Amino acid sequence: MVRFDALVGQRVVVRSIVPGERGPSGGPALTDVIGRLLAHDGTTLRIQRRDGSEVEVDVAGVVAAKAVPQGPERIRPRPAMDHTPEELARICTRGWPPRVSTELGAWTLRASGGFTGRANSVAVHGDPGTSFVDALERVEAFYAAHDLPAKAQVIDETPWAARFSDAGWVGIGGTHDHAVVQVADLADVLARPLAPPPGPEVALRIEETLTESWLEAAERITSDVPQADVRHVLGSPPVVGFARVEGDAGIEAVARMVVTGEWAGLSSVHTLPHARRRGHAARLLEATARWASERGADKVYLQTMLHNAPALALYGRYGFVTHHTYRYVTPPPAR
Template structure:
């Protein structure tokens, strides 16, 4: 069966040639299994369950078909390794520029948020630590940005950076935490909530942490499957939800001061989780500051618990 637009959004298996000779003497082939995200005249983009996307040239496709949705999760959110979860969260908040340094990811987006303008430290950089740190500093200096590293607090890399003279960035505030939850199919979207694929002008006004609108939109709207949730016209409550593979990420839940203490934030979260399940997620994460007690209290009834803490480091000179 050839690929066609009716398969978009479905789980598919695509067999394609990869070059060279296979074990039987014929062309070498491989299968890609995942959700068909995009299809044009030349390429099919398939998202694997870990959120990574594979672009398959249509000229190399031998066969394709839809397959049943994956079985229920085999591993809960809490069992995910902290470094793996760092990779997953990075896909949900993609920088406009991403350059690999071995297993690390050098990210830049003109200074819009620390997550999109720091090196995500996971795996091995492929070079000696001292050399890796020089390359990190050079990357950010070339873009007129401060050199920042996002590290899992208390990890071996956290200690290695500290030994190299890197220090905490942003003052004495407590570190940020990543919370996770296993999702259930019972969430019901709020009837008054609107979920759009792009951030409306009203949504962006509520978000308000924007100096360069173009850069902000590039990051916020970057993932293939993202929803911008709002209640009210004009919006008085907003949130952002992204799905990459089997994971959903929640962010930017905000309520206008005059509309607080009316349960709007809870309704935004409920709608976001319902949308995430509808789009194939069975686990979710969010990132907040450890001292943000109202946010932590908001998410607790939805089953979110602490997974790990991370912090930003910068050269101490």
């Protein structure tokens, strides 16, 4: 009998019976699922695949299950750049999960009380499964129902950018009008230690629980955003770490790293004004990269703004390269 309690949190391979199907030998058809075992309740296993997607397996149909190597012992199937912008956009959504999510064909409508553009826009990738005009009407209706402005996250390198532009949708303007998604293979990041050596003046910790002090240091608390939405977006992924650099006066810098399957996602890198130019961003990047690698990730993405030259320069020194760019667009003003 398989003891699933001992496998929770590990990377596993689970073989189970496919109901109603027969295999080549005439017996029951079998299928394998490989991924991290997130949880089980005695009847169902919840497994996270390499791309961060999740699947449920009926315990009654399981014929075998065992842990498989993770970390440096595994063979890497695909490098970071060997993913389409649409694939990576879906992975990014899993690392920044919205409070409410509705599928429209291959699009994902996301709402989280207005906390960040990523969690409150339709992720446009693939086909919506309906006409473009109908898709836009459904998008606007969805956001009206959630008392939010309609907004679309459109990848520049896809034909959808022109389709939205032709429909009159315009960029939101300001510094958040365009953004860049960069990626790197974690082995390359870890092979380039650049952070100042640790000293007695600072301590670096990574916690797996979102705290008020981390939120305050990250400047993620706003009076007009429901805190339940903030906490869901930042803290609900099964594998997430909240890193902090602490000095004599308290927290000086923070970052967040999430692991979904083989991908890690770095976000919320922020150094408080009084502690800048001390190498904290590099310390956080290296520490969270190691943390993610230990939890089975071998690729990492991050999202930043095109105008953020200092951040892009730092990430470039660790081997990050631009994968794609995107922008947020909104419907034309009502006449």
